[in-house]
Amino acid sequence: MSAPKVIRWGILATGGIAQTFSRDLLLDPKTRGVTSIKHIIVAAASSSGQARATQFLKDVGAASTAKAYGSYEEFVKDPNVDIVYVSTPHSHHYQNTMLCLEAGKNALVEKAFTVNAAQAKKLTEKAKEKNLFLMEAVWTRYFPLSHYVRDVITSGKLGNVQLVTADNGLCLDPEETMADGKHRMVNPDLAGGALLDSGIYALTWVFQTLYTTLPPAQRKAPSVSSALKIYKPTGQADELATMLLVFPRAENKDVHAVATTSIRYGSDPLGDLSAGPACRVHGDKGEIQIFPPLYRPTKTRLILRDGPIEDREWPQPGPGKGSGWFNGFGDGIQPEGEGQGMFWEADEAAYALVEGRKESPLLTWEESVLIMEVMDEVRKQGGLRFPEKIETTDFPVAL
Ligand SMILES: NC(=O)c1ccc[n+]([C@@H]2O[C@H](COP(=O)([O-])OP(=O)(O)OC[C@H]3O[C@@H](n4cnc5c(N)ncnc54)[C@H](OP(=O)(O)O)[C@@H]3O)[C@@H](O)[C@H]2O)c1
CATH class of the missing domain: 3.40.50.720 (NAD(P)-binding Rossmann-like Domain)
Known part of the structure; x- marks a missing residue:
């Protein structure tokens, strides 16, 4: 060797x-x-x-x-x-x-x-x-669990995928733990907010199930409708984001996705998976569920209409x-x-x-740019812009 x-x-x-x-x-x-x-x-x-x-x-x-x-x-x-x-x-x-x-x-x-x-x-x-x-x-995209979920979808086990829901809520108390507004989660100078920090994982699950799984020539950008709630104490960061994406597909096979994220509520409030899956990929033959947290999931459940339920652990x-x-x-x-x-x-x-x-x-430059475009659109619809010095493409800029 x-x-x-x-x-x-x-x-x-x-x-x-x-x-x-x-x-x-x-x-x-x-x-x-x-x-x-x-x-x-x-x-x-x-x-x-x-x-x-x-x-x-x-x-x-x-x-x-x-x-x-x-x-x-x-x-x-x-x-x-x-x-x-x-x-x-x-x-x-x-x-x-x-x-x-x-x-x-x-x-x-x-x-x-x-x-x-x-x-x-x-x-x-x-x-x-x-x-x-x-x-x-x-990192989540490279887990064996993510390879498995993508394989379940591309193998056609779920039939035609209709809807994906993905949620990444962090269960933090920002007034308690980030009271001075300096923490990167809420600080506008550090591009704070739920969307860029944790929303990216909800979007990751939407994209890696609906976009990455297609041959490149068939991938199409989704339309985006969204709502953002601004974190009042710092005024220029979001604390809650809700996104509805519609992925166009040929032959009336468009797929819908809902991606949500929050600083305050948790996808798994007790930390014991009692709240159920954080991502569900619904196909017309069944669904695959991914349990929270979506950034580091260790459990999946496959439910097929004509087969047994298959739970898998991914330590x-x-x-x-x-x-x-x-x-x-x-x-x-x-x-x-x-x-x-x-x-x-x-x-x-x-x-x-x-x-x-x-x-x-598994995450091309084109896809990373597209996901940033989706988050740009969500920020635009929600009226959230960060200070110019961190939005600029000028280089070098001292921060
Ligand atoms: N993949 C994941 O699971 C995961 C988890 C958490 C965070 N992240 C991402 O990783 C990045 C860093 O997060 P983190 O939690 O490690 O943050 P952090 O603990 O605050 O560390 C950030 C580091 O960046 C450097 N830095 C340079 N300029 C800075 C400035 N003006 N303000 C603050 N820090 C500055 C500092 O290191 P020096 O002083 O040594 O230069 C600081 O220790 C973020 O983009 C975040 O989204 C990823």
Whole structure:
């Protein structure tokens, strides 16, 4: 067996998700049956100084040879970095990713990809011009569970799909936990709000079931009707978004979808799946259900009119019980030895680099831009515009 191909990562920003991603990244890929690639972290950068980057590298267990940078500008010049994971707030993705691409670095960019579609388009154009890999880090799309759901749909088991409903409610109390309005969930300067942060997952389920599952030539943009509720304390972020999308299909086979998201209510208020599925894909022969949370689901139910109900559990792999290893995000710590599941997207990026691909077929540049266009339209209909400095496509702009 040949040695695994080593992918050398640089981590841009040292916040919550950067830590979760990096811990997953450094897990032995054999724990998920992957033998052809291996990830290492060779550098990290913090806008708040080199000491923070040094501490981050130590905390996530990177090798002592990994380099710590106190500036993103210096970091992107590091010749040892194959690919950068951009994990700043989404307000900053455009500026930070353009910096990477201009420096000749491949990039995996946290969701939401950018603030608006114009920025997303500019990034994909730059990646094309520079012949670089670029992917929005919508990790859920790469889960084995997501492959299974898409396969159920493309195999025709559900018949013609009629309707998809998808909900991602976060169950947070913003007045209690984000009272000063500075948190990225509600802060207009950080493109705050439910839509870009959590609505993207409801839209992900709508798109990966109704759009990604079609051959590219048959994919058509949906029409969008929506309502947004503004979060009053900061005035320029949304707390509730309801979207009705109609996907045109030939032969009167249009499909409807309802995507909803909220900061306040939870899709699974008790955290025990008692509220039922968060996504239902309804076909004329049956349905597939995906249980919450939609960003990290671990349970599906297939209900066919002419077959038994099939429940499946999809725990994330990892080093297992007794390993003393833990990962998670915020308060959501996973059981001992269970990965968060962010390694799947890292593997997809690695395969692309090895194969010379510039984008992933599971989330093409065109689809990322289209989803940003949908969110632009929802913001337009809801009267939500962020400060110009983060909506602009000018580069560079200091934020
Ligand atoms: N995939 C997922 O499950 C998931 C989960 C949560 C969040 N996310 C996404 O990941 C991104 C980051 O979220 P997070 O929860 O990690 O945020 P966070 O904990 O606030 O971290 C963001 C980091 O970005 C850097 N940064 C640079 N300029 C900043 C500024 N003006 N304000 C705040 N931070 C700044 C900081 O790192 P340095 O000081 O080191 O530069 C900061 O620690 C967002 O786009 C979010 O949507 C994804």
